[in-house]
Amino acid sequence: MGLIKAENVHKRYRVGETVIHALKGVSLTIGGGAFVSIVGPSGSGKTTLLNLIGCLDRPSEGRMTVAGTDVGGLGRRQGADFRGKNIGFIFQDFNLIPVLTVYENIEYPLLMVQDVPAPERSERVSALLREVGMEEQSNKRPDQISGGQKQRVAVARALVTSPALVLADEPTANLDHDTAYQVIELMKRMRDTFGTTFIFSTHDPKIVGEAEVVHTLEDGRLTGTRNAKEAGHEQAG
Amino acid sequence: MSKLVKIAVRNLLRYKRRTLLTASLITLGVVFVLVFASVTGSFKAMMIAQNTDSMLGHLQVHRKGYVASIDSLPLNLNLRGGAIGRLEKILDAEPEIAAWSPRIKFGAMFSTFVETTSIRLNGIDPDRELEAVPLLAGRVVEGEKTLARGEIWVPELLVRGMKVKVGDMVVIVATNQDGSVNGRQFNVAGIMESATGPGGRDGYIHIEDAAEVLRLEEREISEVAVRLRNFSRLAAVSARLEGLLAAEVNQQGRPIFEVHTWEKLSPFFNIARMIDVMTFFMKLMLIAIVLVSIMNVMIMAVYERIREIGTIAAIGTRPGRILAMFLLEGLSLGVAGAVLGNIVGTVIILVLNAVHITYDFGRQKDLVVQAAVDPADLLMLSMIVIVISVVASLQPAFKASRMEPIKALRHV
Numbered sequence: 001m002g003l004i005k006a007e008n009v010h011k012r013y014r015v016g017e018t019v020i021h022a023l024k025g026v027s028l029t030i031g032g033g034a035f036v037s038i039v040g041p042s043g044s045g046k047t048t049l050l051n052l053i054g055c056l057d058r059p060s061e062g063r064m065t066v067a068g069t070d071v072g073g074l075g076r077r078q079g080a081d082f083r084g085k086n087i088g089f090i091f092q093d094f095n096l097i098p099v100l101t102v103y104e105n106i107e108y109p110l111l112m113v114q115d116v117p118a119p120e121r122s123e124r125v126s127a128l129l130r131e132v133g134m135e136e137q138s139n140k141r142p143d144q145i146s147g148g149q150k151q152r153v154a155v156a157r158a159l160v161t162s163p164a165l166v167l168a169d170e171p172t173a174n175l176d177h178d179t180a181y182q183v184i185e186l187m188k189r190m191r192d193t194f195g196t197t198f199i200f201s202t203h204d205p206k207i208v209g210e211a212e213v214v215h216t217l218e219d220g221r222l223t224g225t226r227n228a229k230e231a232g233h234e235q236a237g
Numbered sequence: 238m239s240k241l242v243k244i245a246v247r248n249l250l251r252y253k254r255r256t257l258l259t260a261s262l263i264t265l266g267v268v269f270v271l272v273f274a275s276v277t278g279s280f281k282a283m284m285i286a287q288n289t290d291s292m293l294g295h296l297q298v299h300r301k302g303y304v305a306s307i308d309s310l311p312l313n314l315n316l317r318g319g320a321i322g323r324l325e326k327i328l329d330a331e332p333e334i335a336a337w338s339p340r341i342k343f344g345a346m347f348s349t350f351v352e353t354t355s356i357r358l359n360g361i362d363p364d365r366e367l368e369a370v371p372l373l374a375g376r377v378v379e380g381e382k383t384l385a386r387g388e389i390w391v392p393e394l395l396v397r398g399m400k401v402k403v404g405d406m407v408v409i410v411a412t413n414q415d416g417s418v419n420g421r422q423f424n425v426a427g428i429m430e431s432a433t434g435p436g437g438r439d440g441y442i443h444i445e446d447a448a449e450v451l452r453l454e455e456r457e458i459s460e461v462a463v464r465l466r467n468f469s470r471l472a473a474v475s476a477r478l479e480g481l482l483a484a485e486v487n488q489q490g491r492p493i494f495e496v497h498t499w500e501k502l503s504p505f506f507n508i509a510r511m512i513d514v515m516t517f518f519m520k521l522m523l524i525a526i527v528l529v530s531i532m533n534v535m536i537m538a539v540y541e542r543i544r545e546i547g548t549i550a551a552i553g554t555r556p557g558r559i560l561a562m563f564l565l566e567g568l569s570l571g572v573a574g575a576v577l578g579n580i581v582g583t584v585i586i587l588v589l590n591a592v593h594i595t596y597d598f599g600r601q602k603d604l605v606v607q608a609a610v611d612p613a614d615l616l617m618l619s620m621i622v623i624v625i626s627v628v629a630s631l632q633p634a635f636k637a638s639r640m641e642p643i644k645a646l647r648h649v
Contacts, residue, residue, distance in 0.1 A: 084553020101249035
């Protein structure tokens with residue numbers, strides 16, 4: 001059984017008087033330790049799918065199972081607990097907390113979500129700072145570091161709780177190509193080191209090429225699942 | 238916890254100017270209430286002390302019905318015979334009473350042989366009286382501060398009008414209960430400063446001289462002034478005394494005695510109450526200031542950090558924790574305002590005391606403001622500010638904790 005299983009998932013939401021049918025019967029399975037990309041044009045439902053996998057939203061229809069749990073049935077608090085234990089998030093705009101230092105941003109989930117004791121927090125944060133190459137910047141605030149460095153910190157923050165899954169919605173959209181590539185490489189290395197499943201959405205064909213599995217969404221439907229090289233060449237073409 | 242406080246403080250310092258303005262507003266409110274309460278408290282304490290320590294005593298015991306007719310100083314409502322003995326026994330047995338003093342009060346004619354006017358007189362046992370109302374002697378502005386038999390302390394206003402001076406002989410003429418008129422010469426031993434309040438313009442003679450002038454055939458007293466060891470126990474002791482004296486009834490089975498605290502005898506109690514009411518309203522204003530300013534800051538904080546709230550909620554922060562984070566911010570702001578307000582307020586009060594500000598109260602001139610910093614006031618004000626800070630943060634904090642992460646993350 002895969003880490004993630006979507007079974008005929010539909011998502012409808014209302015914008016004013018209009019009902020948007022964002023996902024139309026998506027079914028997929030993603031295994032543990034995978035490095036997966038979800039691609040598709042704007043409005044295809046990539047973010048909606050990531051939100052459902054990430055337990056930030058509930059399917060209107062169908063079933064979404066993550067790590068053996070039907071996440072569609074979780075309440076507000078159970079959802080928070082589930083995310084805090086099983087899922088790490090990387091955001092397009094980095095979403096670091098501006099009043100905290102690099103160190104404190106990475107420490108935050110351990111302190112506020114998992115109540116990890118101070119010595120263990122220190123050990124885990126220091127280890128991740130080393131892994132993402134941000135030791136030197138640990139006392140800096142987010143506004144004192146570059147976009148690439150911010151995303152490195154975001155990767156470390158997502159991994160610090162040792163989640164089974166990290167979701168990254170357009171993690172490289174605000175980065176130049178080289179930096180974007182470095183961030184993806186970092187994510188891949190982290191997958192190799194920690195065995196964490198990474199799922200990221202992107203538009204960038206070169207970045208897509210780094211994924212091992214690529215799911216393509218079009219107009220809310222999953223239109224293909226293929227290996228990375230193939231998808232990268234097709235989109236580049 | 239220290240980390241949470243650190244995060245809260247940093248979040249507050251994110252918008253330094255706004256936080257500074259809000260903290261200053263709270264500080265100003267605390268300072269204002271503290272200084273107001275201390276200065277008016279000084280005035281109130283002086284006023285109560287003037288009333289109780291130089292005239293009334295902390296409480297008084299009369300024969301039932303006397304106070305209702307006190308303006309006419311009715312001799313027929315004096316306490317007599319066995320009732321006095323029973324009263325004295327009860328007062329002597331009460332451990333919380335420091336001193337008590339019997340008085341005979343009556344109206345009389347005051348004559349300098351040239352001119353005559355009316356006077357209200359208190360017949361007192363000087364030693365006992367000075368124990369029960371220790372500031373009485375302080376009102377003797379000229380002459381002897383002790384009163385012997387055959388001597389009179391004359392109120393200042395009468396002295397001025399009648400051109401009397403210390404050492405002069407005057408005549409006191411009084412009508413007793415039976416209508417019999419009697420007079421006696423007195424030596425003016427002292428001139429008394431008038432005090433604002435009931436009995437503040439009375440003259441004083443020895444209680445035995447009073448009995449002689451009134452030709453009392455047995456021992457009589459109009460009232461007993463009582464001083465307590467601890468003024469703050471007034472209500473409790475008064476209630477206990479009332480209970481004990483209620484058991485003393487006349488032949489018709491009606492109570493003989495009535496007990497009145499200074500509050501029921503002096504119109505200045507209403508001023509004291511007004512001061513309390515004003516202080517209460519000042520505190521209400523402080524509550525409003527704290528409530529509005531902190532609520533404003535916290536609403537802004539939540540609105541400006543919606544995406545941040547979405548982020549922390551997405552990574553698994555429980556709604557309760559988000560609520561606590563914002564409450565802690567409001568609490569920190571309140572604590573800062575309260576601490577600063579207490580410090581600044583205390584310093585201002587110390588400065589006010591150091592510069593010796595004077596004021597007049599009635600005929601009393603140059604009374605010095607002695608504002609006291611009451612630790613209980615500091616504690617209560619701090620508690621008000623802190624509790625209201627948390628209350629004011631509740632709505633915004635609750636709103637933050639209830640945000641759907643997905644909607645918050647989409648917020649622009």
